[in-house]
Amino acid sequence: MIIKIISFFLFIFILNINDTECDCRKLWLVGCLRYNGNPAKGATVYVNKKYFLGISQSLTKFNSDNRGCxxxxxxxxxxxxxxxYITIKYSYPDRWWLCNIRASLIFPMKITTKCANKDKIADLGRLDLITVSGVEKTCQPIHRIKKKKKNCRIKIN
Known part of the structure; x- marks a missing residue:
């Protein structure tokens, strides 16, 4: 019984060391997104890391601010x-159309900047989605449904 308790606390201790010592580097993502020169307000960005054999890990998902940053x-x-592996999804209205943009790109870890505190910064800069190769754009008409006025009939007995 004592061996189980000691091994349990040792296991928790090893997990805590792994979280604090081995994961000492953090990855910061900075940049601004644009589409055709305009800020991509509220674009959703998915960041994944793929290992060998096609195994992937989702690192984060976030939305850009009003400036697209x-x-x-x-x-x-x-x-x-x-x-x-970065996937960006962006929707915007264009007159009578609702257009969806999907762009995927690979950001090489070789060009990340290392800080003094051992953090890494992946700076995308000002990325215009129109310049990303393999960007997919689909547009659908915006449905503007006009509500019909219902005639109110009152039945009097």
């Missing part, structure tokens, strides 16, 4: 050499 820390990042 973001400054966010990726949760669960452990320092590695594998590149980041």
């Amino acid at each position: 973001f400054d966010i820390k990726a949760k669960g990042y452990v320092s590695s050499k594998y590149d980041l």
